[in-house]
Amino acid sequence: MEPDEVEPTMDPREADPSPAHAVEAGLAPALDAWASHLRWERNLAAHTRRAYAGDLANLAGFLAGRGTADWALVDHRDLRAWLADLHRRGAERTTVARRATAARVFFAWAVGTGRVPHDPAAALRAPRADRNLPPTLDRRATAGVFEHLAARIAAAEDPREQAVALRDAAIIEVLYSCGLRVSELCGLDTGGWDADRRLLRVRGKGDKERATPLGVPAERALAAWLAVRPLLAGPAAGECVFVGERGARIDPRVVRRIVHATLAAVPDAPDLGPHGLRHAMATHLLEGGADLRSVQEMLGHASLGTTQIYTHVTNERLRDAFRQAHPRA
Template sequence: MKSVEPVELDPAVEALLDDFAQHLTKERGCSAHTVRAYTGDLTQLFGHLARTDGPPPGQATLRDLRTWLANQHATGADRSTLQRRAAAVRTFFAWAEHTGRITTDPARGLRSPKVDRRLPPTLEIDHARRVLDDLAAAAAAAEDPAERAAALRDSAILEVLYSTGIRVSELCGLDLSDQDTERELLRVLGKGGKQRVVPLGGPARRSLDAWLGVRELLAAPGAGSAIFVGDRGGRIDPRVVRRIVHRALARIPEAPDLGPHGLRHAMATHLLEGGADLRSVQELLGHSSLATTQLYTHVTTERLRKAYQQAHPRA
């Protein structure tokens, strides 16, 4: 996508964006990532209006918004980006109207292109088993206490991600008090501040217990009650978890190069292939819409089709 020279926004517009960011954070419970993305999208929109001698934000029309999105498409933005930017604009103007900052919401009729729902790559069950067994073996073979602690942590991270299907941000946010050891459950704080409970499989529970038994070897005072800590002793960062997952999968030549979200895909796909119902998988993943979870039915259907074509003599 072509870069565009930034435009310095009017202080009143900057203040408006700050108020909107506060609304997203405090009232809607949006993540820092979503707040940055939405305010960045709106900064681009308001910069476009200023650059093209368009109206101020409070006087923008539906035509102005459509022109901006069309310009984004022409300069290379993909469909998923356009969809997010349209969502940011709709959310902003609905909030502005609701709070009396504008009299009419110009984005009420704004539509965005449908996103291509590609089948996400996933692990085969055998690959998942080999990755997890390999990590457990590496932890058992480590002789240095600190190295063994790090290996047990890495093993527990992948076991928990694959067992529960939680997001990497949810894993990093886990505290010791989020465990229900008696019923083998974890309490997870998901998107929008919504809490849910997910079951923890036997291997994941044992792996987590083994890590917690040596956690004090890596944890620094600043870690607080975090379940998982990084090599420097603080609460583990999502970027570190991604490196751990990529490194673990790289040890299995046949396994695809996936991050933590790939383990989430694998968990959902393997559950559906094993006979789990769609509503249960939706609840486990914390999806607000069943349509999002239905993507995994396409994954399992595609895998069945390929197996049929490979095995049936008259496929």
């Protein structure tokens, strides 16, 4: 499971029990130690750590409400009751599945560190999460996005306004060309662009580095932005590629606003965030004939199954592949 593959949303039905309640029950110290383990030993991304922390805080609150003040006293029935309670409260299947995964990860660590004598989550099962394919941009809408960005640049009335328009165009081009996560885009530094080989060096989940090809339009948009970057960059910008209007490294929330606003200006384009552009990139690559493992490498997925979940393949593309490859087609 890769918790930060999907842009975070908070369902009010997922609201966690009071953290103070969990602290009073004596369950918090192990959670603090586990959080340090995830950060310093597992080297997980901040978003992933927050997701796991929220899931275990929810479990701790549930256990405290049942009078359980020691992780060593938790058994399989407690965990099943927790998942059933989530279901009764209307939690989505994806939420229940994610929290079951977090519990399995936590208790495996707790057994390994001697904090609990047995693993009550080893056989824990959750309902299979629905794997509905998210909406994506078709090629016509994608072309409309870049036409809109070009029109914005042309209509800019002063250098600073044009710099913002060039930055936004480069953000959209790089997200779509390279299929980056929003955190990866915000973390780009100028030294990570190999212009000779048209590659971007990206630091992704788990602090793993990968190189991803940069398309010609994206390369041009990036060069145009970097030429005017000094108009927006302040002393705190350092070597970051993209800066916000205050002059420091751009925040993921700003990137999301840019993407949503850009797509909202294009007729018939779905309301997508940065992850939607990542998904569109993968979909269009597959439709164009790219093999799944190459797309997996470009997206930085640890599992090929994750790549399959986040890509559309048209029925016609499947029929073409069958006719070309199957000996009895």
